[in-house]
Amino acid sequence: MSKVKYAIYKDNYKLITTTFPQIRWSSNYKELISKGEKFIHDTKVTTVMWRKPPYQWVKINSDGSALNNPGRLGAVDIIRDQKGEMLLAFATPLGEGTNNKVELEAAIFGMTLSLELGYNKIILEVDSQFMVDWIMHKAEPHWSINTQMLKLQALIRHTHKFKCNHTLKEANFVADSLSKHSHKITSPQLYFNNHQIPK
Template sequence: MVADLWDPDNGWKLNEFQDSLPQHMIDNIRSVLVDPMAGEDDQSIWNLSSNGLFTASSAFKAISPQHQSSLPPSFWQRIWKLHVPERVRVFMWMASKGRLTTNSIRKYRHITQDDKCPECPDVSESNLHYLRDCVLAKAVWLKIIPAQEHSHFFSLGYENWLQENISNEDHGDWTGDWASYFSLITWYLWKYRNDSVFKGKKLSPSSLHNYVMAKAREWSKAWSEGRLDANAHDQHARTEALISWKAPAAGWGKMNTDGAAQGSPRIASAGGALRDSQGTWLGGFCSKMGNGTAIMAELWGILQGLQLAWKKGIRFLILESDSQLALDLIKNRTDAAHLHATILGLIRRLLAQGWVVQLAHTYREGNRVADWLSKHSLVYPFGTYELDEPPGDLKKIMQEDLLGVSFPRQVLQRSSSDN
């Protein structure tokens, strides 16, 4: 039984079964939490829907050439908040719904008899094929995505590929707004595809890469400088703000947490720092889990941050995370079949204890200590490590936080109706 291989205080009893399984499977198991108090019966989970529940519509969509998306509501909200022209948002919405008029869709609609990719004559042109796996698109992505990420990036299914890249703020050399860069790159790949098919425009893989990157950087620069030649609505909706870490009020503690999944396979890690109203270090942690996703790592970090704060006797706590998705999952109801139901249940149980906890979102610029600890976790062996003192290399960032050093960022300007 699973219960026989799980220690409530120390986690998996790996020494009892690790010699019987391959290493990659052990690393997958490391990141799975067991809740011995849940009292839930074993159940089957349908992995083609976001909540783990079977629906006839999701089964139909899975086998239909016109595959319709079952991505969660937070994904669609993220699309409409991208720092890109409105036409690119609409494009990403259509791509996520499986509504791009690729040749496979055109054949399904009896518009053509040939469903093959214009660049790969032996392969049907699906959305995923042309946007990622086509010989031209792949040549572009290979130059953009770090080498250690190639295996993971090109192995994801279509919806998981979109969701992971739209949900991430950082990726390789791109920091702060990878989701918008990803969307722009994808849009210009599709634009070139149509120019090639209908206008006879032809570029080599190298030239296409240069074209796509130049266009993406051009828009990004225009956005950051406030020069928006499209989508005037956003010109008023966003403004530059100075982001910094802020100490809590007297009598409160603040726990900043962060999670990440890096490398191939994706090793998940998390980190957190607990400080008081004077910015004094009260405790911290580094955690290196097994293979997992970024959102799983964020939830791990929040869980361990809450556990540490409670252990340290903090009864008035602000917990800050730069993952709005993770905070939304905690606040909103999820079914027992949800992929992250166990860890969400553990977090909610902790929140219901006899203390006052405020969950708050911050941007990465205000979460630099936790971000550093999350990345630093990768130098440790697998496991969670409490830090009674901050690592020496972290003290400079802590001092900057204490001095109120801030960093500019384009943020959504809230209207009076939002308050």
Template sequence: MLTISKILRCQRLVQSPVVGLLYRKWHKEAIQVAWQKPKIGWTKLNFDGSSKGKTGEASIGGVFRNHNAEFLLGYAESIGQTTSTIAEVAALRRGLELVLENGWGDVWLEGDAKTLVEIIVKRRRVKCPEIQRHINHINLIIPEVNNCIVTHIYREGNRVADKFAQLGHQLEMPQIWRDIPPNVVLPIMQDDADGKIVLRKR
């Protein structure tokens, strides 16, 4: 049974600024994230890189879709041991090479590595020579594309590209899928096509 003194202690605890701060932190409104279709005539590339823990085994992946959210092409490959940042930039570079190979002129590039997107958009230089080498190659390709925009999306809206990057860990050789995607990405692709909102906790 709660005595008066215990009730008062409970009230003081609930009214404590620290408890109030924790409560507000856990109850902030979540961010709504949804993949968006490109405009008619545009092709959208979502790309991603993956690097696994202590081993640093890395892979890349990406997916191209049209204005109806229809699958055009997907790619994945293992790239050996490296960092997640290098995997991200390598995934974008490979995607752009495929843009040129397929003759797509109006292209929307989207990834969940915010820093990388800012480096590309603002044409910044980086200290890491390997990353800068990839960026230099990317900066040479982009002007060859008729129209090109680069944006960041939270990982909750980049789930198909993430699946392709995860597939890359399982591959001995680079792989490209044309017209028909692997079954593992189909449910997520349908979610994206339907405009499903995924909540991201702040």
């Protein structure tokens, strides 16, 4: 155990002396060890959970995936009702582009599908705070994604009620997992619950 501690302190010492050359081995190593032993890591725990939408609302969990930025893109949406049951899921590859573009494209698909299914009280939940700020007019998007932003705002105007929430990636894990799948397919795919397939 003492060998492991020594190795850790030695690595830390090298890192610190590179950053702060005024620290010398002979005069300050014992002080460094003493401070290291008193160090307490401050851990913060946050409860993360997915919440059902209110009565007569649907929630879209939307996500985009870029293998590089820019790189190959894939978009997904999962639409769930007030009971938390999946109405449908959607995945599609989108060619090449940036992560901001794919996040917006995913939201456009989700909003379009929800409106086509007849839902007009919609919560859009994404794990990009930038996107929430753009949608809620708290920040201006980059000019290169302005076309997508205008399409999304036009869809929002067709809703009766609309909310856009930021969520942590852990609460959006179903959409995040499906977004990885979007890189393995070659055409758009819709997934319905068996009893909800439109006739």
